[in-house]
Amino acid sequence: MKPISYARATDIASAVATVSADPTRAFLAGGTTEIDLLRQGVVTPSGLVDINELPLKQIESLPDGGLRIGALARMSEVAEASDVVERFPVIAQALVFGASAQLRHMASMGGNLLQRVRCSYFRDVSSPCNKREPGSGCAALDGINRGHAILGTSDQCIATHPSDVAVALVALDALVHVTGPNGKRTIPIDDFFLLPGATPHREHPLSHGELIVAIEVPALxxxxxxxxxxxxxxxxxxxxxxxxxxxxxxxxxxxxxxxxxxxxxxxxxxxxxxxxxxxxxxxxxxxxxxxxxxxxxxxxxxxxxxxxxxxxxxxxxxxxxxxxxxxxxxx
CATH class of the missing domain: 3.30.390.50 (CO dehydrogenase flavoprotein, C-terminal domain)
Known part of the structure; x- marks a missing residue:
């Protein structure tokens, strides 16, 4: 078994600095996807930085009527929040439909956006997969592709994005706030998810070490x-x-x-x-x-x-x- 270092971050700056210092380190939040991928040998980070103690769990209404959701707010907490249920029901519904109660209690909102595809070929290290190993091929193209994508595909990848709440957030023009080694920035959520094109291994425009800190839903x-x-x-x-x-x-x-x-x-x-x-x-x-x-x-x-x-x-x-x-x- 390959050893993996573990560190627990107590502030955002140190979390970003620790991960940024090593291209093989990764953040760990709820871990509902990351731990599975580790067990399957799909991802092999040298170290994990636990961010669960960071102050990123708020669910708050904004003065203009919008909503700000901390990246570490649990799916279950967001789904049950009265402001979400009353003013953004599509978000609450998508969260409830998105996972079992046990997973909703563990999974974070930021982690949900970053979850990896559920394509069986991606998760089978013996199968070629351009997401896992660029240039190796895509077994799904001529394989068992019943659950795969019909829109936004390329000859490199046809895996579907698995998140439910991301669909609701895209419909509502949400914004993703991130911070990283080069400072803070805001990404419109439709730009946060990349089409596979010729680079299916790049699923998001995040640089290594950039951390989602919040999701903002505008007042619509x-x-x-x-x-x-x-x-x-x-x-x-x-x-x-x-x-x-x-x-x-x-x-x-x-x-x-x-x-x-x-x-x-x-x-x-x-x-x-x-x-x-x-x-x-x-x-x-x-x-x-x-x-x-x-x-x-x-x-x-x-x-x-x-x-x-x-x-x-x-x-x-x-x-x-x-x-x-x-x-x-x-x-």
Missing amino acids: PLARQSLYLKIRDRSSYEFALVSVAVALQLDGNVIRDVHLALGGIATKPWRARRAEHILLGAEAQRANFLRAAHEELIGAAPRKYNTFKVELAERTIVRALEMITTMGGRA
Whole structure:
């Protein structure tokens, strides 16, 4: 067994400095993904820096009506927070659907955004995987790819991003606050997740040693009218085949504003901007929902075993839009 050093950070600056000093060190928060990958030999850091004592667990409303969530806030705490449930229901719902109660109590919000893909080939060190070993190939392209992506793929990788709450946060234009050896910066969440392209091993724009400190959700009037719909193989804890995060405002029967994001079908949480463009200003009726869903999936590139996801995604988008409009734009 390869030895791994362990250190417990007591402040942000020392945590960043310790990890930055060695390119093979990593942060450790809830560990619900990291420990699994260590056991499987997928990741092999020389050391882990435990950040659980850092003061990054707040869930607070901002003066402008937005929300700031500390990176170490546990998923269960965020899902149960009254401000989240009342003003950002899509976030609370996505968190509850995203993991079992035990995992929600352990997993951190920042760690959830950084979790690695659930592709079985990525987690099998005997299989070629460009994420794990760039240039080795992608076994999923012609392998068992039923759960893999149909949007945002490349000839290097077709793994889906596994997070549920990331889909909700993308729909709500969240911001990711990070700090690192070169200071602080803020990254729009849609830019925080990278398409695989020719560099699938780069999943985020973070430099080594940069640490997520908070997630900020802006004050969006339509956020109160939002929901998360997840389709999966079983109703208990399972990853999405397709999911939809939608926030919508109606003016009579006309869609005044709409934000739509998809999970389970893309290599990153997928903002459905084509569909939004079609829906904005349109009447809230099934024909328009069908057209928007179809247009969003025109660029899909299914493989042998996941062709069904195209129709399933279209149906799920329509169902989510019908659900939110049946509620009168009030989730």
